[in-house]
Amino acid sequence: EVQLVESGGGLVQPGRSLRLSCTASGFTFGDYAMSWFRQAPGKGLEWVGFIRIKTSGGTSEYAASVKGRFTISTDDSKSIVYLQMNSLKTEDTALYYCARGRISTSAKTFDPWGQGTLVTVSS
């Protein structure tokens, strides 16, 4: 069974950093693109960014709202995808989800998703 478990969320002050982790199991991690999404309380879904598999360059893309502040990376040996978040803003407050590419060749359709980890940015 494919499982994705996010961790690392919490309360952080504006301007500070936080690193989220998503530990995957049940599939060959390096064969799939991984993505992060977020959902502010009571709001809709927002794509944060994704990282391609190594054989497609291992490159990443980001939403304009986080580009230059957030970085996605992977540790294939541990089956973990990270979201490093720097210079956090109050508007980054949200439930953060990681998700796997639907199939090994997909970098823009994601399923399944983890259960999410809550990030609250507040002084």
Added chain:
Amino acid sequence: DIQMTQSPSSLSASVGDRVTITCRASQSIGTYLNWYQQKPGKAPKLLIYTTSGLQSGVPSRFSGSGSGTDFTLTISSLQPEDFATYFCQQSYSTPLTFGGGTKVEIK
């Protein structure tokens, strides 16, 4: 960026009803349109990919259609477990964008 507009934003329906949700893209996206279901306190779940592909394990009462800029998600006979919020998402280009959601409530 491609803007995705869903309608209605909410609807009330009864078990057994046929329900249709629409999604419009601000530019042509071919058939690169996905549908997700989200229940309260849960992660989104992919229902339909590339307009009409039924994700594994999803009941056949869910179907999708459309192309270009206009798309629909249809639930042929609404079941109690289908009361949820539904989101469309374009997978044509980055930034990936979602519709605002359609909340399906019990009538």
